[in-house]
Amino acid sequence: MAILISFKPSLRLVVNALLVIPFTVITTVSSAETTTDKEAAFIENMVNEHKFNRETAQQVLNRAEKDQAVIDAIKRPWEAKPWHQYYPIFLTEKRLEKGLAFYQTHRTTLARAEEKYGVPAEMIVAILGIESFYGTYKGTYSALNALYTLGFHYPPRASFFKKELAQLLMLANEEQFDASALKSSYAGALGWGQFIPSSYRHYAVDFDNDGVRDLLNNPVDAIGSIANYFKRNGWQRGEAVAFPVNATSKQAKPWLRKSLKYRETFGQLQQAGINLNVETAQHYAIDSPDAQWQNIGQKSSVKLLDFAQPDGKDYWLGLKNFYVITRYNHSKLYAMVAFQFSRQLAMGIKTIDEKAQENAI
Numbered sequence: 001m002a003i004l005i006s007f008k009p010s011l012r013l014v015v016n017a018l019l020v021i022p023f024t025v026i027t028t029v030s031s032a033e034t035t036t037d038k039e040a041a042f043i044e045n046m047v048n049e050h051k052f053n054r055e056t057a058q059q060v061l062n063r064a065e066k067d068q069a070v071i072d073a074i075k076r077p078w079e080a081k082p083w084h085q086y087y088p089i090f091l092t093e094k095r096l097e098k099g100l101a102f103y104q105t106h107r108t109t110l111a112r113a114e115e116k117y118g119v120p121a122e123m124i125v126a127i128l129g130i131e132s133f134y135g136t137y138k139g140t141y142s143a144l145n146a147l148y149t150l151g152f153h154y155p156p157r158a159s160f161f162k163k164e165l166a167q168l169l170m171l172a173n174e175e176q177f178d179a180s181a182l183k184s185s186y187a188g189a190l191g192w193g194q195f196i197p198s199s200y201r202h203y204a205v206d207f208d209n210d211g212v213r214d215l216l217n218n219p220v221d222a223i224g225s226i227a228n229y230f231k232r233n234g235w236q237r238g239e240a241v242a243f244p245v246n247a248t249s250k251q252a253k254p255w256l257r258k259s260l261k262y263r264e265t266f267g268q269l270q271q272a273g274i275n276l277n278v279e280t281a282q283h284y285a286i287d288s289p290d291a292q293w294q295n296i297g298q299k300s301s302v303k304l305l306d307f308a309q310p311d312g313k314d315y316w317l318g319l320k321n322f323y324v325i326t327r328y329n330h331s332k333l334y335a336m337v338a339f340q341f342s343r344q345l346a347m348g349i350k351t352i353d354e355k356a357q358e359n360a361i
C-alpha cells in the first residue's frame, strides 16, 4: 500500500478524461505493435540501464500476462472518506487484540528494532496491522502480472509502474525469488509491510541474519525493515508525533495547506490563537514523547492538520515524525490513524510489559 493509495481520485478522473481520446487515436494505428515496441524498449532499458541479463528479462516478461482485474481495481472510483468514516475501518477491537498478541510474540525483536533504529514498538506494530493485518492480507494478485499490466496497459501510470516492474525483476534476481510466483496487491505492494519493489530493494533488511531479506513470510525481517524505512526517512528517536489543538475554523484556515510538510512554528500558530488541547493530549500521551506537550517549544516546526468529524473538525499539530509516517503512505488520514492506533497499542503494551516484569521477579 505504501506510497500509492493517496493518488487523488478527482485528479485521476481528469487525467483519464484527458487521455482517453488521444490514446484511442494512437492505439488504432497498431496496438499489438505498440506493446511489442514498448516491451522491447523495456528490455533494452533493463540491459543498458540496469546491467540486467537480457535472456532473463525476456523470459520473465514472456511469462507476464495482462490482468483486467488489476485495471478494474485501479480504476475503481476511490472515494475520499472524511476522517470520521476513515478511522473506524482501522481502529477496531480486533486489530488491537491481534496487534497486542503480535507484540507479545515478537517483543524481543521489536525491542531490538527500537534500539537499533529508534522507532518504537507500537509504531511498527501499528503499521503491520494496518498494512496486512499481521500477515493475513498480503495481496492475491500476481505481482508480475499486476506491474506488467499497469506498466504496459494502463497509460496514466505507465511510467511509474514500468519502473516498479524493473525493480521487481532486479529484486527477484537479487533475492532468488521466482518473480512469477510472487503475490501482491493490485499495485504490486508486497508482503507484511506492503513494500513496493523499489522500497523493498532500498529499505528491506535481513533482521534475523539468515541471509535472506524476506518480507513475504518473515515477520522478523518485516519488523526490522519497517523500522529502517522510518529511520531512513527521517524518524526522530524519542520525539513526539502529533498534538491535538483547539482552533476555530477561522483561526485555522490560513494555515491549512495540501502539502504535508511542517513549515510553521508553534509560536506562529499560538500568536494566531491556536493552542494545545491538553485534555485530549493527556488521553494519547501515556509514557511517550507525546506526553511532553509542556516542552513543545515556540520554535518547534509544525503543520496544522484538520480532520473532519460529523459536527465540525478536529485540529492537530503534526511534527516531523508525523511527516515521516506520510512517507510510508502520502496521506494525513493514514498517518493519523497509524499514530492513534500506535497510542492504543502503547497502552496495552504497557500492561504486557508490567506483567512480564512481575513474572520476572
Ligand SMILES: [Ca+2]
Residues within 6 Å of the ligand: 205, 206, 207, 208, 209, 210, 211, 212, 213, 214, 218, 221
Ligand atoms: Ca532474514
